[in-house]
Amino acid sequence: MGSSDVKARLKDGTGVVLVPVSPCDRQCILDGFEQLSDRSRYSRYHMPMRTLPDDYVDCLTGADNYNSVVVACHLDQEGARVGIGLARYVRLQEEPGVAEFSVTVVDAYQNQGLGTLLLEYLIQHARDNQVSLLRGYVLPGNEAMIGVLQRYAVCKRNESDGTVCYELDPSAARCKDKVVG
Numbered sequence: 001m002g003s004s005d006v007k008a009r010l011k012d013g014t015g016v017v018l019v020p021v022s023p024c025d026r027q028c029i030l031d032g033f034e035q036l037s038d039r040s041r042y043s044r045y046h047m048p049m050r051t052l053p054d055d056y057v058d059c060l061t062g063a064d065n066y067n068s069v070v071v072a073c074h075l076d077q078e079g080a081r082v083g084i085g086l087a088r089y090v091r092l093q094e095e096p097g098v099a100e101f102s103v104t105v106v107d108a109y110q111n112q113g114l115g116t117l118l119l120e121y122l123i124q125h126a127r128d129n130q131v132s133l134l135r136g137y138v139l140p141g142n143e144a145m146i147g148v149l150q151r152y153a154v155c156k157r158n159e160s161d162g163t164v165c166y167e168l169d170p171s172a173a174r175c176k177d178k179v180v181g
């Protein structure tokens with residue numbers, strides 16, 4: 001394990017490890033996308049997505065870990081890396097203290113605390129890297145993401161495109177419950 005890897009257990013006891021994404025995660029990301037339902041894809045990208053564009057995957061696997069941070073969650077097992085979740089933030093060029101985040105968990109592992117674990121990882125990373133605001137755009141009916149965000153003190157506002165913008169301050173963000181260990 002690398003020094004920034006985090007081991008944890010989901011609610012059902014499944015062992016997972018959170019690791020910064022590297023170029024060797026490319027296939028894992030593509031496999032994980034294949035396991036996402038149309039509903040989850042729409043919730044994440046706000047439009048139908050049949051495939052992940054190559055240049056988008058390049059951005060994920062080429063994250064510099066400062067302006068762009070991507071963490072993958074794998075099952076904690078020997079052998080093949082099986083990716084079950086991904087979270088990302090990207091620092092805004094025009095507002096370097098602000099970063100936009102997103103979180104995705106493959107359907108078979110949703111509601112096990114993984115989305116919260118991934119967001120916690122991003123918050124901790126943001127805190128250590130001078131990000132003063134994490135911002136995420138969520139569709140109004142996305143109860144699972146709203147469920148994750150409700151664990152934190154967040155500001156929210158409705159956007160003209162129909163999404164809801166959630167903002168949280170990483171230095172002040174404290175998860176209200178211990179979800180998983």
Ligand SMILES: CC(C)(COP(=O)(O)OP(=O)(O)OC[C@H]1O[C@@H](n2cnc3c(N)ncnc32)[C@H](O)[C@@H]1OP(=O)(O)O)[C@@H](O)C(=O)NCCC(=O)NCCS
Pocket residue numbers: 039040041043044101102103104105106109110111112113114115116117136137138142143144145146147148179
């Ligand atoms: C949103 C997402 C990341 C959440 O991940 P997750 O691993 O399911 O999240 P967690 O298990 O940590 O927490 C989800 C919480 O929402 C709650 N929740 C889930 N569905 C819900 C619903 N329909 N109504 C109310 N609450 C709901 C869960 O009960 C849970 O809260 P609890 O632990 O207090 O019971 C995941 O559902 C996902 O990847 N969705 C598709 C992509 C997406 O929408 N990304 C967000 C864009 S930023």
